[in-house]
Amino acid sequence: MKTIFDSTTLRGISLKNRVFRSATWMGMAGTNGMVTDAIVDVYRAYAQGQVGGIISGFTSISPYDGALSGALHFTQDSHIAGHKRITEATHAEGSRIFLQAALLDTYVANSFGRGELKSVNELTQEDIRGIVGIYRDAAMRAEMAGYDGLQIHAAHFFGLSKCMSPLYNQRRDEYGGCATGRARLLVEIHDTIRRVVAKQFAILIKINCSDFIEGGLTQEDFLTTCELLARIGIDAIEVSGNYTSRPHVRAGVNEAYFKDAALKLKALVSTPVILVGGLRSLETVNSLVDIDGIDYVSLSRPLICEPDLVARWQAGDTRPSRCVSCNACYHTHNHQCIQRLHGREA
Template sequence: MKKVFEPVELKNLSVKNRLVRSATWEGIANPDGSITKESYEIYEELAKGGVGTIITGFTSVALNDYYFDGMMRLCDDALIPEYKKLVDIIHTNGAKTISQLALGAYYRRTSGGYEQVEPDEMTAEEIALVKQQFIDAAVRAEKAGFDGVQIHAAHFFFLSRFISPAVNHRTDSYGGSVENRSRMLLEILDGIKNAAPSLHVTIKLNSSDFTFGGNEEEDALEIGRLLDKAGIDSIEVSGNGTSVGGIKAHVNEGYFVPFAKTLADNVSCPVIVVGGFRSLDVIEDVLNSSRIELISQSRPLLCEPDLPNIWMQDKSHISKCVSCNGCYRSDSHKCIFRNR
């Protein structure tokens, strides 16, 4: 029987419990990707709160990624000391940490500056550049002491768009079939495994694009199988259109669980699932009625960063998060009800 608060051994990663803080956007980094004092404080509070693993917020692999303001970045060796400080803060407070490596969009330099380029228009050289950016960022993460990296291929950011037939209409080896559209993911995975072998390498995938002409669950299942065969260390299941409102404990928790259970039955690597968990007994039931190994949360840990510690003392406690999504409209994405 799986227990939430028990140590778990994964490839290159030993964690103290099965609870994961899913990567959560903060938007408060400096323009060069360096870390602010507030960010250090956010992650220190999370680590002290008892979660076993923290996946850091969206961390771009490129300096000329203009998709968001306030992105953390691992695009320059000069940033490594700042990220090492972040890792040390998290480790000192008892959690392991994974850097979520991402690209909002690919931007091509033009005479007037930069323009966003979709997968169909990218040259072979540009595809190779993006792959190398992910690999180089993983090497920096390893040097900074991160326990792992997460390849962000969900939520319709660059990699999610690249693997989606709603966006990718290429006719070369990077387009067409699911295997061809997934080629970039597999090559990034292989490159990271070779360049930074000490890291746990996970990936965040949509269970569905929920978009006309996009990946459906059968496509996502095939992508998961391809990644598993290629040696991915774990897969976190999400979806294109996250943060569902109106979540109530014991009513509609775990909205990505059905697909995650199917995926877990079809791959050998551990599966993590995010999406609307509010009660410990539901989490325990999901873990023990499936091959899912870990549960990740975002909004509840914005509302109560110490939720894991609370659950260790009171198993009946229900998350105070009311799924209003006000956090995503607030500065640094903090719960709007905290400290009121």
């Protein structure tokens, strides 16, 4: 019988269990997106709480991009030392850590070397080469900082998910048209990164299983894209969707809301699948890995609520997560759990 506590390997990298912390923007970065002591402490706490694979919060990798308040930046070599503190703290506790490399939108360099927002349709071939180069540089820096891999953020209305979505992408060249054309940028990013990093550096992707919006990416597009990514050798696919943090999730009632799409993907590819979205009980996550064959489960709000949830489950306290999916953590200082802030020990 498989359980979330099984140790596994991903691209030869050992993971102590099948649990990921899904990327979570904490709004805690210092001036210009620098790593702070408080951020290092958060990652250490997740590792001490027995999360096997930690995906960093949304990290801005483009010097031309717009800002997500308090998000980490990784746009130049001088940022490597700060990120090294995160990876060292995590590795010291036996967990793995992956950088979520993100673009807020389709910003590119203008002729003055400043950021300019273009629509997906306005991007020139040179702009596209620039975006691929930004991912290449981020991966090289991530590797130097000791990350075990990088997750391409291609979900949740952000820059790359727009490039994949027929709602935003009406290009008529090789970067548009059918789902395969719209996925071409992702393929180029993947292939370019793979050429410059070591063999044991994992490339993951977080992707929408649907845009859940009229005219947007469909589940069929998602499956076509993932099949392509599997073929070129992506190391794991995290299945998410727009409006990812659904409210009012209840253990045993409406958990795992992207499960159907993940199961269709599992039937299609042998690439490891990571499922995020409304996982709250040990029973559900164990059933996902044992019965449904999902490779990894991924948690965001439950870990904001209880950073040691996995350790608690492992120690035999199998009550579901105390997270009530109120989404107050999107609005609190440093995206903390409101139950904890109000002194109710979660």
